[in-house]
Each structure stands twice: as structure tokens, then as C-alpha cells.
Amino acid sequence: MRLTRQVAPLVALLVLFTSCSRKPERRYDLSGKIIAMDAKAHELTIQHQDIPGLMKGMTMPFRVKDDWVFQAAHPGDSITATLVISGDSSHLENPVITQSSGPTTIDGSVRVPQIGDTVPDFAFTNQDGKKIKLVQFRGKTLLLTFIYTRCPLPDYCIRMSNNFSAVARQMKQQPSIYDKTQQLSISFDPEYDKPAVLREYGGRYAGDVDPKFTHWQFVTATPEETKKVADFFGLSYTPDGATIVHSLRTAVIGPDGKIAHIFSGNDWKPEDAVSAMESTLQ
Numbered sequence: 126m127r128l129t130r131q132v133a134p135l136v137a138l139l140v141l142f143t144s145c146s147r148k149p150e151r152r153y154d155l156s157g158k159i160i161a162m163d164a165k166a167h168e169l170t171i172q173h174q175d176i177p178g179l180m181k182g183m184t185m186p187f188r189v190k191d192d193w194v195f196q197a198a199h200p201g202d203s204i205t206a207t208l209v210i211s212g213d214s215s216h217l218e219n220p221v222i223t224q225s226s227g228p229t230t231i232d233g234s235v236r237v238p239q240i241g242d243t244v245p246d247f248a249f250t251n252q253d254g255k256k257i258k259l260v261q262f263r264g265k266t267l268l269l270t271f272i273y274t275r276c277p278l279p280d281y282c283i284r285m286s287n288n289f290s291a292v293a294r295q296m297k298q299q300p301s302i303y304d305k306t307q308q309l310s311i312s313f314d315p316e317y318d319k320p321a322v323l324r325e326y327g328g329r330y331a332g333d334v335d336p337k338f339t340h341w342q343f344v345t346a347t348p349e350e351t352k353k354v355a356d357f358f359g360l361s362y363t364p365d366g367a368t369i370v371h372s373l374r375t376a377v378i379g380p381d382g383k384i385a386h387i388f389s390g391n392d393w394k395p396e397d398a399v400s401a402m403e404s405t406l407q
Contacts, residue, residue: 249344273314
């Protein structure tokens with residue numbers, strides 16, 4: 126009995142600490158039009174209206190748990206739902222198809238890069254305003270991904286940057302390999318993500334592991350060059366004012382400048398990228 130009395134307060138404190146450490150869910154009303162559907166990934170790409178208190182209207186993918194949506198909905202349908210943001214993830218709940226447009230033919234012309242493809246010598250401007258080209262990374266393994274700094278969802282661009290931060294930490298523990306690698310975060314919002322913006326953003330993710338951006342750079346390009354880069358890597362990306370249509374794509378480029386591995390979506394782990402990078406150096 127005495128032991129139980131001693132343990133009970135500790136259990137209560139543990140429960141209280143656990144509940145307090147959890148980030149509260151945030152919920153927002155969402156309405157818009159379905160642009161594309163990916164049943165395998167459980168994602169709807171939605172052109173949504175402004176979400177007060179979160180973000181301006183744009184087009185982006187959202188994770189949906191309900192299976193029925195992918196059977197009943199079609200691109201072009203109007204939809205309402207609740208956007209739930211919890212910790213490092215987000216998803217849609219309570220989806221309602223408010224107006225059906227009927228079956229629509231989806232354009233399947235998005236290019237998917239192939240292993241062994243030589244990557245063109247794209248040109249960028251980094252967070253310091255310095256011009257760089259991909260050819261500068263020849264002889265090293267390059268891990269690159271796509272982000273935009275205003276992305277508010279934790280499981281999209283934010284996850285990509287968090288993953289890259291974890292990769293940098295893991296690689297730094299292996300100096301002989303770390304010296305043979307580079308990381309590159311490419312913005313697909315060139316009108317807003319100027320060098321100063323990228324430097325501030327990059328500092329939040331790379332500041333404690335690579336404060337001088339020696340191994341991990343954040344870059345932008347002209348709108349024309351950005352479109353070329355996105356097209357090559359198969360990134361769905363269509364700028365239209367404040368609207369941005371985009372998917373997610375991460376690639377490992379070997380020291381020979383060729384595609385060694387492609388990660389689509391956001392379900393890859395930092396360890397997966399580290400393993401893919403290490404395999405190019407063996």
C-alpha cells in the first residue's frame with residue numbers, strides 16, 4: 126500500500142507532463158477545388174481559398190485518410206473539409222464534395238526522371254547572393270530537394286527541411302563521407318524567396334549544423350530556370366499569382382552528375398537518404 130501511494134504521484138506527474146508536452150491540434154476550415162488525386166499516396170491536390178490565420182489561397186497536396194473520397198470524387202469537384210495540423214503532420218478530416226464535375230481525364234505528362242539520367246547544368250543564386258551551377262558539385266554526391274519558405278504545413282516543405290537537417294547531422298558524424306557530399310534546397314517560389322529570405326530560412330534549419338552553408342545551400346533561380354529544373358525532376362509546379370501547384374521530389378545525384386536515387390512524396394526518412402548517398406561513394 127505504501128509503495129502504491131509513493132508511485133501514484135509519480136504516475137500522475139508523468140501523465141501531466143506527457144499531456145502538456147503534446148502540441149495542441151489546430152483546425153481550419155478549408156474549401157476549394159480538387160485539381161488532382163493520388164489514391165496510392167492518399168493525397169488530394171486542392172486549389173483552396175484563403176485559410177484565415179494560416180495562409181493565402183494556393184494549390185497544394187493534402188493527405189486524406191478517408192478511402193471513399195478517392196472513389197467518389199473527381200478532379201474539378203468542389204470540396205470542403207477541416208484541415209488538422211498536429212505536431213509534425215497534417216491531414217484533412219470530414220471532407221464533403223459540394224459540387225461534382227463528373228469524371229475528368231487527368232494529364233499524365235509529368236516527367237519522371239530515370240536512374241542514370243545526366244542532370245543538366247542548372248544555374249542558381251544562393252542564400253548569399255552568389256551565382257552557382259550544378260557542375261560545381263561534380264565529384265561529390267548531391268542531395269537536393271524543393272521547398273518554398275512560406276509553406277505552412279509541417280509534413281511538406283517543413284518536413285523536407287527537417288529531414289535535410291537530420292541528414293546533415295548524421296553525415297557530419299562521418300567526416301570522411303561528409304566531405305564528399307553536398308545538400309541543396311531549391312525554392313520554387315522565386316518571386317518571394319530572394320537570397321535574404323533564404324538565408325534567414327536556412328539559418329533556422331542549418332544554423333546549428335552548417336552555419337556557414339558550406340555543405341548545405343539554399344537557392345533560387347529565375348522563374349524560367351526554376352520551371353526547367355522542376356520539369357526535369359518531375360516536380361508538379363505551376364505558378365499563377367499567389368497560387369502554387371506543387372508536389373514533392375527529392376533526388377540523390379552521384380559524383381558523376383547522374384541521378385542515383387529519387388524520393389517522391391514525403392514518406393522517406395533521413396536514414397534512407399543517408400544510405401542512398403553512401404551507396405554512391407562505395
